Amino acid sequence: MFGQSTGRDVFYQNNERILRIVRLFKHAENCMGYEAKRTKGSEIDLIRKLPPTARRVAERTCDETNADIREKTVNTLNIYKDSTADVISERIESLNEEWDVERVLEAHAASIILIGSVLGMKKRRRWPYLTGAAGLFLLMHALEGWCPPLPVIRQMGIRTAEEIFNEKTVLKMLRGDFVQETDKTEEMLAMAEKE
Structure with a gap:
């Protein structure tokens, strides 16, 4: 046997x-x-499974990077914790102008597509491949919430629109726009992050 x-x-x-x-x-x-x-x-x-629209970038970002971004947000909120309403309002205005992941990615992709198109018309036939790659990355990002440049963008500290909105919400709590049950900024951020 x-x-x-x-x-x-x-x-x-x-x-x-x-x-x-x-x-x-x-x-x-x-x-x-x-x-x-x-x-x-x-x-x-x-x-x-396609990820939910609002959380797709954060879900496709590594936990360590998400934790770093959240920690920086909490540290920033702690700086503004005892500030006057005018100082907090200035911070909210600066957050209104902060570029989110979508805007950074779209600007870079548009630049690459434009450069690739111009060089493709003037120089060589290989340049359209660059525009195709940029288009593919945009499609991947739209569907999956991930594309090859995303980890680099996130490690640079670029936040999602939702993360920026959550910081603005906590700042409005600190300014007194909302009634809150706590004075700890991390707990306020956790309340703002709830769906």
């Missing part, structure tokens, strides 16, 4: 394969935005 598989060996091999497949699906669900759906019979399809 040496070299032949017994029924028991085949059973364990099949179970091991099934476990590997289940782990793969779980990894795909957790990290890559896929959802495992059972279709007819025993077939399992991975269905791509």
Whole structure:
């Protein structure tokens, strides 16, 4: 019987394969935005889940970068905690002019598309590939909330519109626009972040 598989060996091999497949699906669900759906019979399809619009960038950004951005926001809020209403209003005005991730990404992509188009008309035929890549990145970002330049943009501290809005909301709480139950800026930010 040496070299032949017994029924028991085949059973364990099949179970091991099934476990590997289940782990793969779980990894795909957790990290890559896929959802495992059972279709007819025993077939399992991975269905791509598009992230919610408001949170798609933050969900596709690494936890460490999100934590750094949040910590900087809390530190900034602590600076303004005991400030006058006029100083807080100035900060809110500056936040109204702060560029968010979408604006930075769109400006860079538009610049690349423009440069690639001009150079494509004047110089070489390879330049349109650059415009195609920029278009692809914009499409990926619109659907997934992620594209190759995004991690660099986020590590530079560029925030989403929602993160900027949350800071403005807490500043308005500090200014007295809303009634709040706490005087701790981190708790106020947590209240503003709730959906």
